[in-house]
Amino acid sequence: MARVSDGSKKTRILDSAVVEIAQRGYNQTTVARIAKRAGVADGTIYLYFKNKEEILFSLFERAMGRFIETGRTRLNESLSASEKLKQIIELHLTLVGEDRDQAIITQVELRHSLHFMDQLSRAQVGEYLGIIGQVVVQGQETGEFRKDLDPVFAAKAIFGVLDEMATDWVLSHRNTRLESKAPSVVEFVLGGLKK
Amino acid sequence: MARVSDGSKKTRILDSAVVEIAQRGYNQTTVARIAKRAGVADGTIYLYFKNKEEILFSLFERAMGRFIETGRTRLNESLSASEKLKQIIELHLTLVGEDRDQAIITQVELRHSLHFMDQLSRAQVGEYLGIIGQVVVQGQETGEFRKDLDPVFAAKAIFGVLDEMATDWVLSHRNTRLESKAPSVVEFVLGGLKK
Amino acid sequence: MARVSDGSKKTRILDSAVVEIAQRGYNQTTVARIAKRAGVADGTIYLYFKNKEEILFSLFERAMGRFIETGRTRLNESLSASEKLKQIIELHLTLVGEDRDQAIITQVELRHSLHFMDQLSRAQVGEYLGIIGQVVVQGQETGEFRKDLDPVFAAKAIFGVLDEMATDWVLSHRNTRLESKAPSVVEFVLGGLKK
Amino acid sequence: MARVSDGSKKTRILDSAVVEIAQRGYNQTTVARIAKRAGVADGTIYLYFKNKEEILFSLFERAMGRFIETGRTRLNESLSASEKLKQIIELHLTLVGEDRDQAIITQVELRHSLHFMDQLSRAQVGEYLGIIGQVVVQGQETGEFRKDLDPVFAAKAIFGVLDEMATDWVLSHRNTRLESKAPSVVEFVLGGLKK
DNA sequence: CATGAATGAGAATTCATTCAT
DNA sequence: CATGAATGAATTCTCATTCAT
Numbered sequence: 001m002a003r004v005s006d007g008s009k010k011t012r013i014l015d016s017a018v019v020e021i022a023q024r025g026y027n028q029t030t031v032a033r034i035a036k037r038a039g040v041a042d043g044t045i046y047l048y049f050k051n052k053e054e055i056l057f058s059l060f061e062r063a064m065g066r067f068i069e070t071g072r073t074r075l076n077e078s079l080s081a082s083e084k085l086k087q088i089i090e091l092h093l094t095l096v097g098e099d100r101d102q103a104i105i106t107q108v109e110l111r112h113s114l115h116f117m118d119q120l121s122r123a124q125v126g127e128y129l130g131i132i133g134q135v136v137v138q139g140q141e142t143g144e145f146r147k148d149l150d151p152v153f154a155a156k157a158i159f160g161v162l163d164e165m166a167t168d169w170v171l172s173h174r175n176t177r178l179e180s181k182a183p184s185v186v187e188f189v190l191g192g193l194k195k
Numbered sequence: 196m197a198r199v200s201d202g203s204k205k206t207r208i209l210d211s212a213v214v215e216i217a218q219r220g221y222n223q224t225t226v227a228r229i230a231k232r233a234g235v236a237d238g239t240i241y242l243y244f245k246n247k248e249e250i251l252f253s254l255f256e257r258a259m260g261r262f263i264e265t266g267r268t269r270l271n272e273s274l275s276a277s278e279k280l281k282q283i284i285e286l287h288l289t290l291v292g293e294d295r296d297q298a299i300i301t302q303v304e305l306r307h308s309l310h311f312m313d314q315l316s317r318a319q320v321g322e323y324l325g326i327i328g329q330v331v332v333q334g335q336e337t338g339e340f341r342k343d344l345d346p347v348f349a350a351k352a353i354f355g356v357l358d359e360m361a362t363d364w365v366l367s368h369r370n371t372r373l374e375s376k377a378p379s380v381v382e383f384v385l386g387g388l389k390k
Numbered sequence: 391m392a393r394v395s396d397g398s399k400k401t402r403i404l405d406s407a408v409v410e411i412a413q414r415g416y417n418q419t420t421v422a423r424i425a426k427r428a429g430v431a432d433g434t435i436y437l438y439f440k441n442k443e444e445i446l447f448s449l450f451e452r453a454m455g456r457f458i459e460t461g462r463t464r465l466n467e468s469l470s471a472s473e474k475l476k477q478i479i480e481l482h483l484t485l486v487g488e489d490r491d492q493a494i495i496t497q498v499e500l501r502h503s504l505h506f507m508d509q510l511s512r513a514q515v516g517e518y519l520g521i522i523g524q525v526v527v528q529g530q531e532t533g534e535f536r537k538d539l540d541p542v543f544a545a546k547a548i549f550g551v552l553d554e555m556a557t558d559w560v561l562s563h564r565n566t567r568l569e570s571k572a573p574s575v576v577e578f579v580l581g582g583l584k585k
Numbered sequence: 586m587a588r589v590s591d592g593s594k595k596t597r598i599l600d601s602a603v604v605e606i607a608q609r610g611y612n613q614t615t616v617a618r619i620a621k622r623a624g625v626a627d628g629t630i631y632l633y634f635k636n637k638e639e640i641l642f643s644l645f646e647r648a649m650g651r652f653i654e655t656g657r658t659r660l661n662e663s664l665s666a667s668e669k670l671k672q673i674i675e676l677h678l679t680l681v682g683e684d685r686d687q688a689i690i691t692q693v694e695l696r697h698s699l700h701f702m703d704q705l706s707r708a709q710v711g712e713y714l715g716i717i718g719q720v721v722v723q724g725q726e727t728g729e730f731r732k733d734l735d736p737v738f739a740a741k742a743i744f745g746v747l748d749e750m751a752t753d754w755v756l757s758h759r760n761t762r763l764e765s766k767a768p769s770v771v772e773f774v775l776g777g778l779k780k
Numbered sequence: 781c782a783t784g785a786a787t788g789a790g791a792a793t794t795c796a797t798t799c800a801t
Numbered sequence: 802c803a804t805g806a807a808t809g810a811a812t813t814c815t816c817a818t819t820c821a822t
Contacts, residue, residue, distance in 0.1 A: 032805095113221070417697075582775050
């Protein structure tokens with residue numbers, strides 16, 4: 001999730017927003033600060049974004065785009081469901097763990113109000129959950145996975161585990177690597193607690 | 196998690212805050228609105244809370260208190276680890292599912308900024324995770340649960356699943372009962388995906 | 391000007407007001423703070439003073455009373471005008487210099503607005519100036535002082551010098567004694583700058 | 586001290602502040618009123634001044650600047666010390682007497698708290714006193730003035746007389762001209778009371 | 781006389797957004 | 802496309818004062 005600036009103003013604005021919002025939170029971040037860091041005038045922001053909230057939406061979309069894109073790539077390969085799931089888990093944690101500032105946005109700031117989450121969740125998160133769900137379905141069809149769990153539910157549960165690990169990592173100020181949790185997550189998700 | 200007002204002003208203010216914040220979000224909720232709903236003067240709020248944010252903290256503490264209290268109760272009983280976990284899961288979902296307004300606060304509004312979450316997470320959430328973790332430890336000691344998973348990790352994973360179900364329920368506008376997810380969660384947590 | 395508390399609540403309130411107002415200024419001093427220092431309830435203040443500003447008026451009156459009383463005493467004695475003036479000057483500087491907190495009130499806080507000064511100046515300050523003026527008149531009648539200066543003007547000029555010394559002392563944070571300026575003031579007032 | 590507006594927004598704000606603060610006092614003057622009179626939006630004030638108090642500081646600086654500038658001009662001329670002093674006195678009273686609103690600010694509102702005066706007095710007032718003091722020194726060196734008075738003290742004493750006249754004029758609601766006091770002040774300062 | 785919980789008017793300041801240049 | 806000065810609505814919090822006990 002490393003930010004590679006293509007130098008375009010829009011990208012510079014988004015990149016600046018990530019840093020500023022990560023530092024002081026969405027509400028404490030002024031449009032003026034973002035503009036300053038991006039090296040543009042305050043008014044310029046409004047040539048690229050309808051309003052301040054739109055910046056946050058764009059940040060979300062950019063982040064989700066990366067997740068979905070990477071997820072899709074893996075799904076196309078001919079792997080077993082378990083293997084695919086393992087890769088999705090590793091990918092998820094790796095992507096989030098690559099950029100702490102971006103992770104703060106994704107795990108915390110993007111969820112700052114019901115109204116806001118309402119708009120987010122359906123479209124893109126749904127797509128991401130769909131990808132996971134399809135892997136679960138595949139596993140059930142091939143007989144790898146138990147069939148008594150609703151794939152939609154399973155996808156959410158898996159996402160819940162990943163999301164908790166990510167949030168926990170963001171909030172802990174230790175210098176661990178988020179991906180190091182991947183094996184445990186795979187174990188837990190595939191095998192559960194029971195012996 | 197039904198709110199039982201003891202009629203004290205502080206309680207009335209907190210109850211009013213839950214309703215108002217659930218409706219319009221923390222930032223869009225003015226202290227004046229909370230005061231009005233509580234039937235007190237604006238200034239009275241400040242006799243009970245240092246500032247607006249303190250109201251949110253109190254809301255969190257009140258909610259967590261209920262969780263921990265209920266969790267503790269179950270732990271004291273002499274049940275198997277699986278059974279205890281089942282009860283914690285049911286309890287968690289039942290408590291959250293009892294009051295949608297409170298759930299909006301807990302699942303969304305309380306997480307509105309890193310700075311804020313930083314202050315929350317450690318103390319009380321840690322205690323709640325500790326309770327779950329102890330059950331995992333018990334299960335490992337009695338041989339019910341596999342021993343290769345770190346109990347601290349397992350507790351977070353379980354919490355992640357519960358939290359995702361709760362958030363999903365809050366965001367879905369259908370009229371389902373959150374507790375109806377309990378059996379699936381129990382199954383997933385105990386048995387994992389694998390056959 | 392040392393404050394000797396007769397222990398009455400009113401006196402305790404005034405004494406507390408001096409300390410608090412000297413420390414943080416009239417506007418930054420809350421009635422609650424004064425009450426707390428005086429060891430009474432907030433409401434009690436209003437049994438003794440109509441409002442916050444009345445406290446300031448009382449402080450002024452108490453201070454002026456001391457000045458006038460002392461001034462009057464000296465005037466009654468049978469001294470030469472020069473000698474009387476010398477004593478008034480010494481007295482003024484000694485009284486002000488005795489209590490820095492009270493001096494802050496007198497030299498600074500009591501003058502915080504035109505409206506406020508308007509009410510002060512006429513009554514009591516006029517009386518104090520009158521005392522000085524009478525000494526000037528006496529000096530002019532006995533031939534000690536030049537006759538071409540209006541005694542009312544002279545009184546104000548003398549007061550101006552004393553007042554400036556007092557304010558200068560309050561603002562300087564050095565540990566000098568205000569009375570040490572008395573000889574110079576006497577010299578200046580009596581002899582002027584010319585050889 | 587007539588205010589000549591260069592029409593710049595900052596100047597318009599300062600000029601409006603003088604009128605409003607003179608009318609109702611610093612504390613009773615709202616930023617909104619100043620803005621309204623200046624014909625700008627409330628927020629515009631904060632583009633030019635960090636906060637309300639900064640306006641008062643600017644007012645002080647603008648006023649002192651005029652005093653010092655005028656004082657300096659006279660000092661450069663080759664006059665006797667007595668003559669220079671006479672001119673400083675006349676100038677001071679003329680400048681103050683030119684604009685009653687500004688005088689209210691200078692003589693009363695600018696002194697509303699110790700904290701505030703602390704910040705004012707040292708820098709600029711010190712410079713003004715220095716100018717007077719230099720004239721005293723000149724007089725002592727040329728033999729015009731007595732040598733037994735400390736020039737620093739003398740400067741303060743002279744300032745005290747001028748300041749008292751100014752304040753007295755502001756507080757008196759009669760329609761006298763402040764400069765009319767100049768001859769008496771000169772007489773008093775140069776010759777003292779004694780025959 | 782005394783209390784102190786409650787009141788609610790009041791004001792400074794911020795900042796997203798606009799628009800003339 | 803870009804600028805950045807100007808706007809003005811909007812809101813938290815303070816605190817003098819009251820009054821039921």
